[in-house]
Amino acid sequence: MRIAVMKETAPGENRVAASPETVKKFIALGAQVTVQPGAGDAASIADADYAAAGAEVAKDALKGADIVLAVQGPEAAALKAANKGAWIVAGLDPFGQRDRIAAYAKAGFEALxxxxxxxxxxxxxxxxxxxxxxLSGYKAVIEAANAYGRAFPMMMTAAGTVSAAKAFIMGVGVAGLQAIATARRLGAQVSATDVRSATKEQILSLGAKPIFVESVAGIEGEGAGGYATEMSAEYQAAQAELVSAHIAKQDIVITTALIPGRAAPRLVTDAQIATMKPGSVVFDLAVAQGGNVEGSKPDQTVVKHGVKIIGYSNTPAHLAADASALFSRNLYNFLSAFWDKDAGRPVLDEEIGNAVRLTQGGKVVNERLLG
Known part of the structure; x- marks a missing residue:
């Protein structure tokens, strides 16, 4: 079993899909690991570190590969040296890269x-x-704090008192929860909202104030797998009214809302931005998927009505070392959980295998892409 680790080629992608730690673990399972030169440079991992862990660092790392690990899905043409039927294990953006997925199928790869x-x-x-x-939720707050021209915590000094910044987190998934925790640690007064009523307890547990629509009953906002779903027009109107009144009082707004397979929902309008104080900051974590904030642009600082609107097209890549370490463990945990010692390779079960498998036997097979 030969596992190859690719050097990322997407602009701004600083992460890598394996670390020396996971290389050692794959080798302990009985696999051979090859790494393309410079694969970990942007994540502060030298080729020598991979070699010391037991990997072979070579330009033809993909030659004869049975499994190819990557952060972002590579073009099918870049995989021609891999074995037919090789697994491509990565973040593949299935809804946004349908042509690439079709190319994987045509080339005979099994895309996971x-x-x-x-x-x-x-x-x-x-x-x-x-x-x-x-990591994205953490980074969003740090970048917002950096762009904000004032201190986050309340400070009582001989020269007077500095008021604490007011931070509003919109969307309380994993990123939102970390954003709440980070803003609280920096000393801000934090409030948060979400369409899922079950998140109210989570917001309170982190010491933040929940901001929820109470006038529209019976809307839970909980979709399959814990993701948020799109709301009714009635709920959206009630939420817009509530948010408009609240957002005008905020110094920092972090938006984190995404719905898999769809454009990011619009949470903050230009009119709402106009009500914020000059010098306030909005960080749009969904900017790469169309944006939660009207007027946001990937990797640019947009100033509207005196408010800075920022957002990265690839926020985790700005924390490449830690993001790579966690991403690498995710891939190892996945493959090792299904490792068959007799077969000398992972053998997926139906529940997880059918969920992540996009292509097999020359065809696109995932139901989410066929529906």
């Missing part, structure tokens, strides 16, 4: 999309969305 990992207890350690979103 880590984003499609089911949100079940035994798969938590394999979930790249959770591990990367956790």
């Amino acid at each position: 999309a880590m984003e499609f990992m089911p949100r079940i207890t035994r798969a938590q350690s394999m979930d790249i969305l959770s591990s990367q979103s956790n």
Whole structure:
């Protein structure tokens, strides 16, 4: 069993899909590991570190590979040296890269999309969305604090008192929860909202104030796998009214809402931004998927009505070392959980295998892409 680790080629992608730690573990399972030169450079992992862990660092690392590990799905043409039937294990953006997925099928590869990992207890350690979103929520607050021209915590000094910043987190998934915790640690007064009523207790447990629509009953907002669903027009109107009144008082707004397979929902309008104080900051974590905030642009600082609107197209890549370490463990936890000693390779079960498998036998087979 030959496992190859690719050097990422996507612009701004600083992560890598294996660490020296996971290389050692794969080798302990009986696999051979090859790494393309420079694969870990941007994540502060030298080729020598991979070699010391037992990997072979070579330009033709993909030659004869049975499994190819990557952070973002490579073009099918870049995989021609891998064995036919090889597994491509990565974040494959299945809904956004349908042509690439079709090319994997045509080339005879078995593409396994880590984003499609089911949100079940035994798969938590394999979930790249959770591990990367956790870091994204942290980074969003740090960047917002950096762009904000004032201090976050309340400070009582001989010259007078500095008021604490007010931070509002919109969307309380993994990223939102980490954003709440980080903003609280920095000393801000934090409030948060979500369409899922079950998150109210989570917000309170982190010491933040929940901001929820109470006038529209019977809307839970909970979709399959714990993801948020789209709300009714009645709920959206009530939420917009509530948020508009609240957002005008905030110094920092972090938006984190995403719905898998769809454009990011619009949470903050230009009119709402206009009510914020000059010098306030909005960080749009969903900017790469169309944005939660009107006027946000990936990797640019947009100033509207005196408010800075920022967001990265790839937030985890700005914390490449830690993001790579967690991503690498996700991939190892996935493959090792199904490792068959007799076969000398992983053998997937139906529940997880059918969830993540996009292509097999020359065809696209995942029901979420066929529906």
